[in-house]
Amino acid sequence: MHLMKTLIHSAAVLAFSVGAAAAQTVSIATLPQGSVWNTMGNVIAGAVREHGNVRMVVQPYGGNLAMMQAVNQGLAEFSINDVNDVIVAFAGEVDYRDNAQSGLRIVAKLNALPVGLYVRESLGIERIEELKGKRVSSGWDAFPLAKSHVSAILTAGGLTYDDVVGVPVPGLIRGSDDLVSGRTDAAFFAVGGPKVAEVDAAVEGVRFLKIESDASALERIQAVRPAFYFSEVTPAPFRVGIEAPMMMVTWDNVLVAGAHVPDETVHALLTAMAEAKDALGEAYPPLRAFSVETAYVDYPGVAYHPGAVRFFEENAVAKRAF
Template identity: 30%
Template structure:
């Protein structure tokens, strides 16, 4: 185990030119995130750019195969920060959901960044209009490197009263591979986030559209119980989202900047302060930050824990509620 960790760190030195640790201030800090092309990576890159430009530190986004890789690395302190979502912070800390039996007790929340929606997209010319229409169709499952996607997928199918076994499951490691299969016509749909680079790339190869995945109050309540802090995210058609052909109800949640318990409090403080005070720069880095609200950076989700460095800033800003 020790040898593998050393080998991993040396690989980071070679490939990225830096080593991550909790306390060093004279080298770039790493933000573990999803692969390039994902909206998660774009958000992490924006955070890195703005925090680097407005604080006494340098950050870099480091794309990984999925949160099942970078969340445990963050828990160990191999990364300084990570981008994910509020309910994954709960799962990771408690050892539930996609981290069932594998608790990562050092995970801490630094900031909530912006609302986010995830749902299922299908080919635009498909006859699929609802989750029911996916029964018997080839559909991505497994998500060995992105178990969270599988957990979200399970939540919406359970809420719709559909046994995942009724799908013709096609094992995939992550949503990127699922999107490739959709573009090829090998699967009927895939779970993704509207507006992401992967969605745009898929749409360019084969036009796609999203379908509603949460229908009715009972389904909404069941999904919210399975995914703490989530809600129904209504997405309306707009010019910049050609994949949204009509209003659809997707899984809504807050995307978050995470850190770990041993991260330097002054560094965490400086990062969240830089973000809170530079919304315009964040929007310039990526348009999704138009939805960023500094007043909501400290909204708490039961089961997750904020880092003391972040709490210090939020108290000074008057937005910490405890």
Template identity: 30%
Template sequence: MLKRVMMTVAMTAALSGWWTAMAAAQAVGLATTKGGATEQIATALAKTISEKSGVMVRPQVMANTSQYLPLVDSGRVEFGIANFPQTAYAISGTGMSQGQPNPNLRMVASLIPFNAGLLVTAKSGLKTMADLKGKRVPRFPANSLGDFIIRASLQTAGLTYDDVSSVPIANFPAMFEALKDGLTDVTIATAGSQSVLDIDASVGGVTFLSYKPGDEKVLDENLPGTALKTGSQLTNSPGLTPQTAIFCYDYTLFASASASDETVAKVAKALYEGRQSLQASGPIWSEFDPARLAHVTKLAYHPGAIAFYKSVGIWSGQ
């Protein structure tokens, strides 16, 4: 009886300590979209930061990036993720965010190179952007990320929507399903992402269309910070050969300017120390390098992030 009582007391004490720790942990939101590589990134970030910083990160899944940018800008959600072109446009109120500036967004980290391109089924026989002429191509709402990527990619081959058969698409998950279902001939995809693995298994093989030398200029005009990268520079992913050229830009973590310096510094520290955890979450993190968290300084960083990066000697900004 005494032994049972002692076990109950010990269990109660342990549970009490756990609840105390949970109550003490600060909870913050991380805005993300549903499905695809973005949600994968958010899930890995939430797990790693929560485990290593004492800041409990809760993904806030929304329909699209434009829905949550104003929420982070206003401080209603503390953090958000997006690719560099979207983040740059959002702050300035140009491009994808034309007339809707979000001046209170502050960079926290450049996370990983986002390696992406246009993906087709292997059996289609398509190899280059020029091969898309007359094919069924997703058409996203004007000024969305998908719209910018498709238009820029077609432009590299001297094509426009007038040269293809446009298929209205609402979002990225719907785009992935459309290719699987044979409703379109191409999809935007991220090398090494779960969506590519799923499509590959579903359609019996995939191929990334290859850009040609010089296309990075056209891409960068539409998607700031974009460059080309060949399959030889990447870890293995379905659809890539060593010669295949796809595009890349940094994926960013940003915060509201109103987020506390202490919280942002804790998040930056968790990322700096979280390489093993992040890379264990999937191949999309294979190029993650803590030393490059602050390597892009074209956009304003949060003071909390700057303070931490200075403390570990990786800040190169002004």
């Protein structure tokens, strides 16, 4: 009840708080069209424009490095990313070595995102371990984030990249296109991605491969990135390639802002998203998981934007343990 009263109060003062945000258009950096993040970015932009008068445009970039650099350098105000990548980007580790993106700030957890390797149904395999000796997308020069994702998925099945035949691809969409053309046997994507549905129609059926999810497997994937975990995914119309309940490697999608973004702009965006919660879920079902009450998570090694902190404190939302 307190939360609802506070949200009503926030909505009442939105015209004032959004003033700075409405005076200029803000942008959200995403991956290219067909990706989950691009879809989410477009849905968020449309919803907050309608429900909060926050003018947001979607700016696609070739990969996660370019997205984070755009936000860090002030070329974009917001982005959506795997929290694992934000952690290493902020610290200047892995793909960001000697290039720390210290201007990144967390705004909110959006939803959990299960990912996997998927194949043509006609290949006749069902588990990751059956990929041994098969052709799998690799390289990822434009989307280096995928290296850790695919490595975690493979290790959950007891494999490494040394056990498969790597087929270099620059980015996410190309990897799936190569599955259609027959250049690869397995491609990487997030569950619910529009591109997976496109590939499914083109090759007359795809399936995500099953993995192990016991304590040993969890230890292995968290050795790749500490904020990976397992979640159960059930069949749904938008989850193409999921034929039965299965465990999958998962991370949290987070909304990111640059430290340069005014507190009022971040506060106004979160207020608009809270008002648009139902519309977000109707436009893109995975966003039904977004909730103000669960959006404030204590992730290791990253800081929240002050505008987000003020929003959560005003709405009596306590930071949740990861």
